[in-house]
Amino acid sequence: MFQNLSDRLQDVFKKLKGKGKLTESDIKEAMREVRIALLEADVNFQVVKDFINKVREKSVGQEILQSLTPGQQVIKIVRDELQELMGGTKSELVFKKTPGVVMLVGLQGAGKTTMAAKLALRYKKKNKKPLLVAADIYRPAAIKQLQVLGEQLGVEVFTMGDKNSPVDICKLGLEHAKKNGYDLVIFDTAGRLHIDERLMDELEGIVKVANPDEILLVVDAMTGQDAVNVAKSFNEKLDITGVILTKLDGDTRGGAALSIKAVTGKPIKLVGIGEKIEDLDVFHPDRMASRILG
Ligand code: GDP
Numbered sequence: 296m297f298q299n300l301s302d303r304l305q306d307v308f309k310k311l312k313g314k315g316k317l318t319e320s321d322i323k324e325a326m327r328e329v330r331i332a333l334l335e336a337d338v339n340f341q342v343v344k345d346f347i348n349k350v351r352e353k354s355v356g357q358e359i360l361q362s363l364t365p366g367q368q369v370i371k372i373v374r375d376e377l378q379e380l381m382g383g384t385k386s387e388l389v390f391k392k393t394p395g396v397v398m399l400v401g402l403q404g405a406g407k408t409t410m411a412a413k414l415a416l417r418y419k420k421k422n423k424k425p426l427l428v429a430a431d432i433y434r435p436a437a438i439k440q441l442q443v444l445g446e447q448l449g450v451e452v453f454t455m456g457d458k459n460s461p462v463d464i465c466k467l468g469l470e471h472a473k474k475n476g477y478d479l480v481i482f483d484t485a486g487r488l489h490i491d492e493r494l495m496d497e498l499e500g501i502v503k504v505a506n507p508d509e510i511l512l513v514v515d516a517m518t519g520q521d522a523v524n525v526a527k528s529f530n531e532k533l534d535i536t537g538v539i540l541t542k543l544d545g546d547t548r549g550g551a552a553l554s555i556k557a558v559t560g561k562p563i564k565l566v567g568i569g570e571k572i573e574d575l576d577v578f579h580p581d582r583m584a585s586r587i588l589g
Contacts, residue, residue, distance in 0.1 A: 297549040297587055303332035304373070305589045312366035322354045322369065329373070337519035337550025342380070342557045350376050374584050380553055381580035386537060386562040390508045394426070394472045395479045398465075398505065400498055400533065401513035402525060403486035406541035406567050408437055410513050411483040412444035413567065413575040418479050425450055426477040428468035430501070431485040432457035441483055444572065461485060462500040469505050482507070490525065495532045502533060510535045511564065516543050519550040523558050530559045540578065541567030552583065
């Protein structure tokens with residue numbers, strides 16, 4: 296994960312540390328290299344620009360340049376700013392009512408159905424009683440896929456086949472959960488290959504009837520800036536509460552993880568780190584920043 300970015304930044308900072316005393320022009324040169332490394336990692340252009348400006352401003356202060364370990368201090372500034380860029384601290388899912396309602400949205404193939412099962416398992420392990428609701432009526436295998444996963448987990452899957460509207464399915468699924476003592480409802484909604492008006496209208500309809508506590512956009516980390524653009528569009532329409540970044544176990548360059556919070560204002564809350572249903576983690580900006588800097 297982020298290997299290339301990590302290697303590049305470590306090279307820059309090895310040089311800085313090796314220098315002892317630093318001048319403004321050393322910082323300038325280092326920031327030029329950090330900028331290129333971030334752009335090559337597919338981080339959003341404006342995000343890179345703002346990031347570099349902040350780090351440069353903090354680094355050229357006299358107390359840093361004249362300190363005994365200026366290289367170390369600049370690395371700390373970069374580390375702290377990277378952490379800020381990714382949201383600062385971890386963001387938990389927040390449920391204000393019972394049953395709590397999570398709505399997963401996103402494009403086809405992003406990993407929604409898999410994530411629905413991963414979330415169900417996560418909360419089952421916390422002694423909650425989750426209900427999965429199969430509202431993706433367009434992708435032919437989605438309902439079956441969720442049923443198979445539900446069976447594997449021992450979690451009930453609410454389905455009405457593919458002849459009812461997703462809005463009705465979610466409405467009745469929620470009623471079913473309320474009547475039967477579930478504490479968490481997870482909607483697996485439909486995706487499309489591209490964002491279109493009909494999909495958004497349908498998702499807005501679900502939000503209206505179910506008033507979810509969490510509207511989480513699932514995006515594929517491997518798609519870089521496309522994931523960021525998707526997040527921007529979904530957020531403008533649905534006012535999402537957070538993002539789930541999947542496929543972080545793959546060879547992703549880092550652009551999505553580093554840009555999403557700054558571009559959308561919404562935090563990455565969870566990450567998918569593999570195809571198995573246990574492969575779910577909370578997103579820790581601090582650990583991620585440390586990992587990138589090695
Ligand atoms: P959906 O169309 O959004 O419901 O996507 P699916 O849940 O069907 O996932 C699409 C593909 O991505 C499947 O082959 C999943 O196994 C795979 N997938 C989902 N999440 C992850 C992940 O975190 N890591 C990896 N490597 N694969 C994932």
